[in-house]
Amino acid sequence: MQTAKFIAARAIMIAAGVMLASASATAATDFIDFETLADGVTPTTDQMVITNDYSNPPPPATYTGVTFSLSNGQNPRIAKVGTPATAFQGDANTQDPDCWPTISRDDMPQAAAQSLVECSFLTRDDPVGLPPDLIIDYDSPVTEAGGLLLDIDGPEVWEISAFLNLAPVGTVVTLTAADASFQDAAATPWSVSVPGGFDRLVVHYADATQRNVGLAFDKFYTNTLPAPIPTLSEWALIILGVLILGMMTYVTIRRRKAVQVSST
Ligand SMILES: [Ca+2]
Ligand SMILES: [Ca+2]
């Protein structure tokens, strides 16, 4: 027969397990495809300004903790496939019947990329001139990230660098038209992996000879997006809560036993 102490100890272990599990719950690792906001339901709209939509969205959110910004102080925007062109001119001169009903080159991925890109991606504030850096900040460090960069053509050179606490961690991914197989409006995959973690990515346009370069960024993912590790004070609160719960359970069981003894 289980003693009151044994039952109380089990209650403490179960309570501790529940509390620790909730403290270390892992965040979602879905793609941010920019088709919807972070709730995975609300559709984005053309030229929608993105501020904290994926960093601190109202619940329910499938993806949080990621902030997109631009180095010129402006905010990135949603681009929709089709007219008007806010990111690039595709060369396919085709149409994607799911997204745009008529033939157009405006923000049009090549045919092979249309199912990857779907109808939406992220772009800069203004398609004219050299693009500012796209800065991606994480609330908590991650070890791997990746996505698609569209329409890397001509002399374009893009560099994607990782940082931790604003210090470069030595990883730079360079993408040129060669990586896009010289295909206009192609979607070029990229990924960054840093075992020690990083909390910022910078997508930088590194060629100064080209003007009016469009930024087109999509299908963004992180392989690990850990929840924040509780601080010392949070751990102290958790342990205190577990001890109080255990004490209450123990006292309740002792009282029940006392009542049972007195009633026999
Ligand atoms: Ca998309
Ligand atoms: Ca468009």
Ligand SMILES: [Ca+2]
């Ligand atoms: Ca381009």
